[in-house]
Amino acid sequence: MAGRIRRMIDSVIQQRAVGNPMLEKIIKTKMILKGVNPNKYTLESDDDPVVLEKLERMLRELK
Amino acid sequence: MNIITACSTKNTVDEVVKDINEQLVLFDAKLLLYFASSKYAPDYISRKMQEAFPDSAVFGCSTAGEIISGKMLDDSVVAMAFNAEAINDVKIEVIENLQEEGGVKKAFASFENHFAVPMSEMDSQKYVGIVLVDGLSGAEEGLIETIGDMTNVVFVGGSAGDDLKFTATHLYANGQSYSNAAILALLKPGTEFTFIKTQSFCDLGKILEVTKADEEKRMVYEFNGKPAAVAYAEAVGVSVEEVAKHFMHNPVGLLIEDEPYVRSPQQIKDNGSMAFYCGVGEGMELSLLESTDIIRDTRIAVNQAVKELGKVSGIINFNCILRTLELKQKNLTKEYGEVFSAIPTVGFSTYGEAYIGHINQTATMLVFK
Numbered sequence: 270m271a272g273r274i275r276r277m278i279d280s281v282i283q284q285r286a287v288g289n290p291m292l293e294k295i296i297k298t299k300m301i302l303k304g305v306n307p308n309k310y311t312l313e314s315d316d317d318p319v320v321l322e323k324l325e326r327m328l329r330e331l332k
Numbered sequence: 333m334n335i336i337t338a339c340s341t342k343n344t345v346d347e348v349v350k351d352i353n354e355q356l357v358l359f360d361a362k363l364l365l366y367f368a369s370s371k372y373a374p375d376y377i378s379r380k381m382q383e384a385f386p387d388s389a390v391f392g393c394s395t396a397g398e399i400i401s402g403k404m405l406d407d408s409v410v411a412m413a414f415n416a417e418a419i420n421d422v423k424i425e426v427i428e429n430l431q432e433e434g435g436v437k438k439a440f441a442s443f444e445n446h447f448a449v450p451m452s453e454m455d456s457q458k459y460v461g462i463v464l465v466d467g468l469s470g471a472e473e474g475l476i477e478t479i480g481d482m483t484n485v486v487f488v489g490g491s492a493g494d495d496l497k498f499t500a501t502h503l504y505a506n507g508q509s510y511s512n513a514a515i516l517a518l519l520k521p522g523t524e525f526t527f528i529k530t531q532s533f534c535d536l537g538k539i540l541e542v543t544k545a546d547e548e549k550r551m552v553y554e555f556n557g558k559p560a561a562v563a564y565a566e567a568v569g570v571s572v573e574e575v576a577k578h579f580m581h582n583p584v585g586l587l588i589e590d591e592p593y594v595r596s597p598q599q600i601k602d603n604g605s606m607a608f609y610c611g612v613g614e615g616m617e618l619s620l621l622e623s624t625d626i627i628r629d630t631r632i633a634v635n636q637a638v639k640e641l642g643k644v645s646g647i648i649n650f651n652c653i654l655r656t657l658e659l660k661q662k663n664l665t666k667e668y669g670e671v672f673s674a675i676p677t678v679g680f681s682t683y684g685e686a687y688i689g690h691i692n693q694t695a696t697m698l699v700f701k
Contacts, residue, residue, distance in 0.1 A: 295688060302477075
């Protein structure tokens with residue numbers, strides 16, 4: 270399977286930044302510090318479970 | 333003035349507290365933040381400071397050097413007092429036993445109860461957090477990551493120091509002292525605020541990819557598939573035996589939009605692995621950095637903040653001990669202090685800095701309009 274990481278990155282940014290460019294920058298920085306560089310993932314990228322778990326946690330913890 | 337500072341270089345806790353109290357006697361402090369040399373007995377100074385300001389929220393930590401408007405100090409206590417105009421509301425929580433899970437959640441529940449707003453919905457332009465952590469706990473990365481996962485409110489801060497003794501650091505709140513702990517303070521300022529994150533390095537264009545590491549232990553075993561020390565020494569251009577001398581001037585950094593998040597090497601181990609002052613994950617591409625001009629870069633950063641806000645009424649400066657050591661080595665502490673001479677400033681030399689993540693060789697600052 271491929272593309273879940275890219276879709277989840279977009280979802281995290283959309284849900285957490287709600288269109289605020291400053292927040293978007295901070296959230297992308299948080300991702301990179303976790304070892305998930307949003308610029309490196311496309312809809313063709315493999316679904317790495319370790320990366321997916323990090324992103325799922327970002328969505329889960331905010332709820 | 334809604335934010336004022338005080339400091340004391342007296343020898344005993346009783347003298348220091350009396351001195352600071354006299355400097356702030358006419359000021360109605362809602363919040364008092366202080367940073368104290370580790371020479372002062374931790375339990376006693378925390379108790380006496382809380383007793384001296386019974387109607388204020390009081391917290392702070394031990395240091396590896398102090399900063400006050402215009403000066404860098406050692407063996408002192410520095411304090412910043414905020415009235416209710418500057419800080420409309422504040423709630424302080426202590427997280428003990430940092431290795432246990434759930435501390436941040438509990439602290440955040442208390443904040444939500446106090447402010448009646450879920451942390452996940454809190455407006456990051458109306459609220460700001462300060463985080464102080466035991467600088468010898470090695471727990472900063474997990475703590476700050478958890479905070480960042482649970483809220484958009486920015487927490488800025490630093491790791492407590494102990495004047496380079498590396499035996500114990502202390503957090504001060506509730507008239508007590510704590511180790512293996514963190515203080516989270518959530519502030520609702522009555523004024524605008526911004527942040528400074530400044531470090532003085534240029535990118536040398538050499539990439540060290542972390543190919544084997546233990547992030548929790550802050551260990552890197554391999555860069556670019558080679559023993560970490562070998563690859564690092566090759567990048568610096570010296571022998572492995574010589575390379576430790578270059579740690580301060582040539583740390584590595586994760587570049588995010590050309591901004592380095594610095595990871596400072598601490599030690600080379602016998603097996604060629606390298607210990608760092610913060611966690612480094614496998615797959616990270618780190619850039620070799622070289623130190624530049626701390627005074628110039630800090631001045632530019634402060635001036636930018638002044639321009640952004642129009643005026644500045646106070647700065648809290650969390651300045652890495654490695655920056656302080658470099659300033660001392662270059663005999664520039666007076667010049668660094670003078671960058672802040674016109675602005676009420678308080679701060680300390682930290683064992684690590686917090687801004688979005690845990691970082692090294694950086695100054696993170698909270699700046700109030």
